Amino acid sequence: MKVAKFGGSSVASAGQFRKVAHIVLSDEQRRIIVVSAPGKRFKEDIKMTDLLIQLANKVTNGDSCDDVFTAVMERYEEIAEGLELSSEIIEKIKADLKKIIDNYKNEPERLMDALKASGEDNNAKLMAFYFNHLGHEAHYVNPKEAGIFVTDEPGNAQILPESYEKLKDLKKRTGILVIPGFFGYSKTGHIVTFPRGGSDITGSIVAAGVGAEVYENFTDVDSIYCVNPSIVDNPRKLKELTYREMRELSYSGFSVFHDEALEPVYRAGIPVCVKNTNNPEAPGTWIVAERDHKEQPIAGIASDTGFCSINISKYLMNREIGFGRKVLQILEDEGISYEHTPSGIDNMSIILRAAQLEGEKEQRIIDRIQTELNVDDIHVERNLALIMVVGEGMEQTVGVAAKATMAFAKANVNIEMINQGSSEVSMMFGVKEEAVNRAVKALYEVYF
Amino acid sequence: MKVAKFGGSSVASAGQFRKVAHIVLSDEQRRIIVVSAPGKRFKEDIKMTDLLIQLANKVTNGDSCDDVFTAVMERYEEIAEGLELSSEIIEKIKADLKKIIDNYKNEPERLMDALKASGEDNNAKLMAFYFNHLGHEAHYVNPKEAGIFVTDEPGNAQILPESYEKLKDLKKRTGILVIPGFFGYSKTGHIVTFPRGGSDITGSIVAAGVGAEVYENFTDVDSIYCVNPSIVDNPRKLKELTYREMRELSYSGFSVFHDEALEPVYRAGIPVCVKNTNNPEAPGTWIVAERDHKEQPIAGIASDTGFCSINISKYLMNREIGFGRKVLQILEDEGISYEHTPSGIDNMSIILRAAQLEGEKEQRIIDRIQTELNVDDIHVERNLALIMVVGEGMEQTVGVAAKATMAFAKANVNIEMINQGSSEVSMMFGVKEEAVNRAVKALYEVYF
Numbered sequence: 041m042k043v044a045k046f047g048g049s050s051v052a053s054a055g056q057f058r059k060v061a062h063i064v065l066s067d068e069q070r071r072i073i074v075v076s077a078p079g080k081r082f083k084e085d086i087k088m089t090d091l092l093i094q095l096a097n098k099v100t101n102g103d104s105c106d107d108v109f110t111a112v113m114e115r116y117e118e119i120a121e122g123l124e125l126s127s128e129i130i131e132k133i134k135a136d137l138k139k140i141i142d143n144y145k146n147e148p149e150r151l152m153d154a155l156k157a158s159g160e161d162n163n164a165k166l167m168a169f170y171f172n173h174l175g176h177e178a179h180y181v182n183p184k185e186a187g188i189f190v191t192d193e194p195g196n197a198q199i200l201p202e203s204y205e206k207l208k209d210l211k212k213r214t215g216i217l218v219i220p221g222f223f224g225y226s227k228t229g230h231i232v233t234f235p236r237g238g239s240d241i242t243g244s245i246v247a248a249g250v251g252a253e254v255y256e257n258f259t260d261v262d263s264i265y266c267v268n269p270s271i272v273d274n275p276r277k278l279k280e281l282t283y284r285e286m287r288e289l290s291y292s293g294f295s296v297f298h299d300e301a302l303e304p305v306y307r308a309g310i311p312v313c314v315k316n317t318n319n320p321e322a323p324g325t326w327i328v329a330e331r332d333h334k335e336q337p338i339a340g341i342a343s344d345t346g347f348c349s350i351n352i353s354k355y356l357m358n359r360e361i362g363f364g365r366k367v368l369q370i371l372e373d374e375g376i377s378y379e380h381t382p383s384g385i386d387n388m389s390i391i392l393r394a395a396q397l398e399g400e401k402e403q404r405i406i407d408r409i410q411t412e413l414n415v416d417d418i419h420v421e422r423n424l425a426l427i428m429v430v431g432e433g434m435e436q437t438v439g440v441a442a443k444a445t446m447a448f449a450k451a452n453v454n455i456e457m458i459n460q461g462s463s464e465v466s467m468m469f470g471v472k473e474e475a476v477n478r479a480v481k482a483l484y485e486v487y488f
Numbered sequence: 489m490k491v492a493k494f495g496g497s498s499v500a501s502a503g504q505f506r507k508v509a510h511i512v513l514s515d516e517q518r519r520i521i522v523v524s525a526p527g528k529r530f531k532e533d534i535k536m537t538d539l540l541i542q543l544a545n546k547v548t549n550g551d552s553c554d555d556v557f558t559a560v561m562e563r564y565e566e567i568a569e570g571l572e573l574s575s576e577i578i579e580k581i582k583a584d585l586k587k588i589i590d591n592y593k594n595e596p597e598r599l600m601d602a603l604k605a606s607g608e609d610n611n612a613k614l615m616a617f618y619f620n621h622l623g624h625e626a627h628y629v630n631p632k633e634a635g636i637f638v639t640d641e642p643g644n645a646q647i648l649p650e651s652y653e654k655l656k657d658l659k660k661r662t663g664i665l666v667i668p669g670f671f672g673y674s675k676t677g678h679i680v681t682f683p684r685g686g687s688d689i690t691g692s693i694v695a696a697g698v699g700a701e702v703y704e705n706f707t708d709v710d711s712i713y714c715v716n717p718s719i720v721d722n723p724r725k726l727k728e729l730t731y732r733e734m735r736e737l738s739y740s741g742f743s744v745f746h747d748e749a750l751e752p753v754y755r756a757g758i759p760v761c762v763k764n765t766n767n768p769e770a771p772g773t774w775i776v777a778e779r780d781h782k783e784q785p786i787a788g789i790a791s792d793t794g795f796c797s798i799n800i801s802k803y804l805m806n807r808e809i810g811f812g813r814k815v816l817q818i819l820e821d822e823g824i825s826y827e828h829t830p831s832g833i834d835n836m837s838i839i840l841r842a843a844q845l846e847g848e849k850e851q852r853i854i855d856r857i858q859t860e861l862n863v864d865d866i867h868v869e870r871n872l873a874l875i876m877v878v879g880e881g882m883e884q885t886v887g888v889a890a891k892a893t894m895a896f897a898k899a900n901v902n903i904e905m906i907n908q909g910s911s912e913v914s915m916m917f918g919v920k921e922e923a924v925n926r927a928v929k930a931l932y933e934v935y936f
Contacts, residue, residue: 287833291806307803355754355755356748358825359825361820364816365813365817365820368810368816369813372810376809377807379831380830382830382909383828384736385735386735391909438896438897438901438902439893439897441893441896441897442890442896445889445890446893449887449889452886456909457908457909458889458906459907460830461830461904466833467906468832470909
């Protein structure tokens with residue numbers, strides 16, 4: 041049994057629905073499919089989810105929402121008409137949306153979650169209806185019925201472990217099962233959404249729950265590239281990478297795969313195949329537990345901007361047991377999460393996402409560290425970018441670091457920071473934001 | 489005014505005493521001298537301090553100590569006789585030693601500290617007596633009289649800030665002042681020693697207290713080398729290095745200068761000159777606040793063995809605010825100090841001196857991290873060496889890291905760990921102990 045998840049652009053129009061149906065029907069192992077809300081049909085298009093967020097905000101603010109409501113319905117209507125479906129399904133969707141607005145109009149957070157979730161939910165109903173229209177047995181399966189139970193944190197749901205037991209029952213059902221992505225139900229029966237991009241999470245949970253042979257993740261690219269194609273032209277396509285490599289890459293800038301989505305399949309040992317709905321013949325990229333990395337020790341290069349570092353120095357810092365712990369305690373008190381903490385004998389830096397340090401909070405943290413730890417100097421350095429070189433073959437290969445640093449030197453990029461050691465699959469470099477693309481290009485040149 | 493400190497080998501014999509006198513008398517600015525206990529005269533010789541430790545242990549254990557007592561006295565007698573001094577001073581030393589043993593025989597810690605300190609103390613008396621014998625005005629100055637007041641931690645004294653005020657009075661005194669190194673007095677009047685090698689600390693404190701023009705540190709080498717001469721033959725001599733460079737180098741394996749000793753002169757901005765008692769014409773090495781580092785960005789390479797790393801991994805570790813803080817809290821509870829904490833997305837390592845992890849403690853720490861933080865994997869990697877490349881020119885120079893990593897690759901040394909970023913003057917590499925000398929040689933080749 042295969043679980044196939046189709047992303048927003050794969051289910052954005054009637055034409056895309058036809059491609060999905062063709063893909064699903066061409067392999068009888070594709071028994072469970074998870075769908076996103078309709079995505080963009082062209083570059084300037086608005087995603088369904090964004091329309092629904094607008095709708096929720098208008099309802100909450102008491103503004104007139106007829107135009108947005110109509111825009112939402114038009115997307116479904118266009119798909120239904122393009123597929124020559126009867127209007128019955130459209131009426132159903134319309135009634136469903138009105139019911140949500142009516143039920144939750146005085147609960148802004150619940151309304152937001154329920155409307156956001158409706159994008160996936162109604163698209164799943166539409167997809168199941170389409171399969172039936174084509175003459176195939178297919179069932180829309182609501183996440184509650186499937187057994188996807190989550191914590192009650194609107195917009196940040198976490199799966200509850202008992203869900204996996206319940207999901208097993210899906211195997212007993214017949215026909216094609218169409219499950220909406222992106223949300224589950226709390227124990228009290230409320231719709232709660234996963235973090236954004238969370239249809240990948242639903243697919244991964246379902247694949248783990250039914251013990252799928254493979255979790256297919258259909259997108260709009262032939263494969264995962266070893267580096268961001270907006271930085272390097274026509275970069276190398278990856279045939280295979282490991283869960284660890286994918287996680288490091290997706291965390292630090294690779295948007296192909298949602299960062300948290302890998303956990304369920306990783307724990308269950310289910311391989312993932314990232315494929316293109318628009319070119320299903322392409323082999324795609326496999327994400328697996330192990331790969332032979334002799335020929336290609338490096339899997340990819342990721343980069344992300346928007347970091348800063350808090351640099352602290354204090355003479356004889358290293359003699360002070362508890363110094364580092366106290367600094368981290370102050371950050372924890374302020375709810376700050378950090379990326380790395382490179383340290384020297386008398387120095388310590390904390391690298392974090394700059395968006396977390398705002399106005400008052402920044403000053404309060406600096407003051408606390410200054411006063412409570414009596415440091416000699418503290419200052420914040422902004423506009424940092426982190427570059428992650430990721431690969432299973434990193435640890436054993438003398439010279440991986442040499443290649444990287446030579447590349448930086450040739451490209452005249454100063455390295456603000458290097459962190460290598462704990463993770464066996466990645467090496468991190470900190471550079472100024474202005475140099476990041478130059479640095480990534482230089483790294484691509486030496487590794488690929 | 490210059491403060492000159494003479495290390496153990498510089499005051500190990502009558503011949504060395506003559507050299508010291510010659511050096512001091514050749515420059516009338518050399519008004520305050522600080523002396524160590526007699527050091528080794530030849531490779532297999534026993535240092536006075538070690539004899540005195542033996543003596544203290546024997547007294548404490550109730551063993552006969554006549555032989556050690558005699559060996560101690562013979563060292564002083566040999567010096568006194570060689571310098572043709574009257575026996576009066578030897579009788580004084582003998583009486584002093586007996587008094588210490590008698591006073592503290594039931595207080596092992598105090599006895600140890602007082603006997604250890606007597607090595608410097610009696611040598612200072614002997615030195616002052618010798619200057620008088622040569623017809624010069626010279627005074628032995630006891631640390632209590634000088635104003636060196638310290639915390640009451642036997643073997644680990646810390647200077648009390650009020651000492652600096654009192655030390656100023658030394659400037660008013662006439663003649664050559666001879667102060668024993670290595671110890672001060674607690675507020676309750678007890679002798680308390682600095683950490684071992686602490687005569688450097690006394691010299692530095694006195695130089696800062698009197699606002700010396702220079703703190704001269706006389707040893708038995710012409711200069712500080714850029715790398716350990718037992719690893720690289722005839723390494724380059726350093727003319728000048730900064731306080732920060734010296735501190736980083738001395739911390740990580742350079743034994744020339746005691747690591748904590750720099751602080752007082754660093755804070756007071758007093759330059760240090762490391763010189764050779766056996767070749768005082770050599771220019772020595774200057775330790776200063778700033779140096780022109782354009783020509784030589786790297787000052788030196790230090791290395792030290794005996795480290796280990798605790799490697800922790802946990803899926804989605806980076807999402808857990810407080811994870812790093814909790815790990816460091818456990819180490820703090822166990823009194824463990826660490827060097828560095830390189831981290832990946834799902835990994836964290838703690839690099840520390842392996843001697844701190846012994847039997848039960850190691851297991852307890854592993855168990856606590858495992859249980860309290862629910863990690864996926866934790867293991868300890870031993871036999872690590874750290875190599876520190878130190879230089880003020882490091883930050884601005886693209887290519888410093890490239891040279892290092894290329895050198896490692898050529899020498900076929902795998903880099904277990906790189907830590908660069910916080911300190912602007914050093915870059916740290918972790919390698920297997922077996923590869924450390926090969927690595928240091930390779931680095932020397934590329935930088936010097």
